[in-house]
Amino acid sequence: MKVKTLLIAGLILVLMAGLLGSAGLAAAPPERIDVLIGFHEAPGGSEQALVRGGGGEIYRQFTLVNVVAARMTPQAAGALALNPRVVYVELDGPVYALEQVVPWGIDRVFGDETYPFATWVESKGLGINVAVLDTGIDQNHQDLNVVGGTNTIDGTHWGADGSGHGTHVAGTIAALDNAMGVVGVAPDVMLYAVKVLNDSGSGSASSVAAGIEWAVNNGIPVLNMSLGSRTHSQTLQDACDAAYSAGHLLVAAAGNSGNVRGRGDNVIYPAKYSSVVAVAASDVNNRRASFSSTGPAVELMAPGVSILSTLPGDKYGTYGGTSMASPHVAGVAALVWAAAPDLSNVEMRAILQRTAEDLGLPSSHQGYGLVRADLAVREVAEIEPPPPPEQYGLTISSTTGGSVTTPGEGAFTYDEGTVVDLVATPAAGYRFVNWTGDTGTVADVNAASTTIIMNGNYFITASFEEVVAEPAPVVYSVHPNSARRRDRLTVTIFGANLQNGAIVDFGERVIVQGVTFISPDELRVRIRVHNLAAIGPRDVTVTNPDGQSGMLMGGFTILQK
Incomplete structure (x- = not known):
């Protein structure tokens, strides 16, 4: 039981913060996680039913070990770990060569550039501070430069992340370009861990407003809020409006309350406030992620499906949600501000809007379009656009x-x-x-x-x-030219213009079992005569693959047994 308890605790560490209603604020979670489920016995139908009964989608089953790989919610995985037939449930974590990986979302926001991105020659975010208002950041992660922070939940240390959500968000913004792990949009940014959510991903309007206040008082220009609530808070709106009026740029997840058809206004707060940039999620095919919230408040779109980033303990993992989209935009804003420090936040917001890539989606799905780091930095820096193609x-x-x-x-x-x-x-x-x-x-x-x-x-x-039409087949004779009921035999058809692939027909209840092409003048045919075949002469028809036919009338006879 002790082992199982530890496994369950391990799962809880990767749960993404869930949305709460009026009770408080919560980070927007990924829809599902990939897990490996170890059973005491070789998993059969009943074990598969157990996984599917919890809403799991099995994507691999092993024969060497008693393990099933499945995709399910973190809550379902935690419940499954308690089942007595289960030995363990663990994350199906990524495995990669010992070198740095460029997540697809990072690559996407740099347009046609390839790693190392040409835009980074002009700006990698050096000198820009970004506040991550979330579940905290693992300050000791090898791939992150976390320089300070605060904890508005209980006043304890900010440099630990019992959820993993905030550390994941931080990696998308600014994972270091250091030949290990992953890389973020703006790897030279200095990160501040503003812990406004507890390790279960829950907070309150006051904890988030206090985090905003702390970031403003400490002069941090970019605030990322991968969190939200369906409930409006006047205090939270006033805090966002005051921060924006003071020159800060606030970026937030639009929410994971969307539907497959993309209908309705379901953007959450604080993203819905006019002082905040609401970010929707796209997938690798430039489509709106099915969960991504929609509505007139959506301002920009960024990658938010299967996003690889940092996790506590020098680990890495894949999450999905608008929580993962928002930090792409925050990272791009840091790049632009590093290239043009004199920009106001209003000018910054206009540049992000103006340089976004139109994906051809409704504005309630994509806003101005997909955020583009290369185009935004190019607008403010003296970067020559790439030459037009030959x-x-x-x-x-x-x-x-x-x-x-x-x-x-x-x-x-x-x-x-x-x-x-x-x-x-x-x-x-x-x-x-x-x-x-x-x-x-x-x-x-x-x-x-x-x-x-x-x-x-x-x-x-x-x-x-x-096209010169081929001559039609001609049937001269069949040898032997008779058979009795229940006979099995091979007959030879002699003729002219016979083709490979020709079909031969002896009439009802004479079954042709194979035709062998010998030459344009000869076919060998294996037949079986049914015991109910009618007695008497039969016409023999040969049809070539081009559809032309030839017939020998009465060319074969069924004899009385």
């Missing part, structure tokens, strides 16, 4: 008997590296032969539907030829 010409034509329907025929211009779809369509009575000309980057010159990569100026032609 452009090349593609001239397409066709021979008689068809046309190129995609992209059409004529002259076209494309950026270097563009993959262009090519579709050639033959006219009636013709067939496509191949692509000719400058076909060095054509994927398949013999395919009517293919692609070409634009790495130069190309002239290509789609070639067609007239």
Whole structure:
């Protein structure tokens, strides 16, 4: 029981803070976590039912060990750990080579840049302080630079995080660029752990307002609040408004109260206040995460699904939620302010809005769009935009008997590296032969539907030829030309224009079990005569793959047994 108690405690450490109603404020949680469940016996149907009964989704089962890998809520995992058939429940933590990983969300907000990002030449956030109002930050984490903080919950030390939520958020903002673990948006930022939520992820309007007050009094320009409540607090709104009026930028999670259809106004507080930047969550495909809250208060969007970041104890893990999206925006703001320290918070907010990438989603889902670090920093710094791509010409034509329907025929211009779809369509009575000309980057010159990569100026032609109909098959004779009921035998069909793949038919209740192509003049056919086959002569029909048929009338006879 002692071992199991320790395992349950370990799970509690990774629970993300849950939303509370009017009782108080809470950090927005990830929807589910990935866990490994060890059983006393090899997991069978009943063990799988136990996992699924708690809402778990099994994604792997082992045969070497008595373990099932499943995705479930932290609460369900904790309850499952108490079951007497379960030995342990542990996180299915990431394993990676001993080198630094760039999480996909960090890469995404830098646009087309690749690590190490060109924007970092101008700014990595040096000299900018960011306050993380959350469950605290593990101040001893090897991948974080935590320089101070406060605890508005109980006045004890701020440098520990019994939840893991605040440490995860901090890593997305400013995990160090140090060849280990992960890297954040602004790795030179100095972090302040403002513990406004307890280790269960719960706080109050007063604890958060006190955290805001502390950050303002200590001159910290950027405040990240991956937390929220469905209940309005005038005190909290006044604190946010006062901080914004004093020149600070407040960034908060929009909430995880969204629905699949993306309908309704369900943004939570404090993100809903006009003095706060409300951040929604996107996935790797630039779609709104199904849980992400929607409404007119949504201002920006950032990656918030399967986000890898820091966890207490020099660990790393993957969380999801608008809590994970908000710190991307806070990190970008730090980069911009480091590049242009004289900006006001109002000017900063306008730059983040103006340089956001429109994902083509409704404004109630994405606000101004996906936050872009590269574009925002470029607007305030003297960074030359990347040169426009080289452009090349593609001239397409066709021979008689068809046309190129995609992209059409004529002259076209494309950026270097563009993959262009090519579709050639033959006219009636013709067939496509191949692509000719400058076909060095054509994927398949013999395919009517293919692609070409634009790495130069190309002239290509789609070639067609007239289809000459093959002559129809002719059946001269069948040997042997008779059989009795229940006979099994091989017969030889002699004829002309016979094709490989031809179908042979002897009529009702004569089963053809195989056809072997010998030559255009000969087929071997294995047949079985049913015991109820009608007595008498049968027509023998051969149908070629092109659909043409030939028949020998009365060419085979079923004899009386």
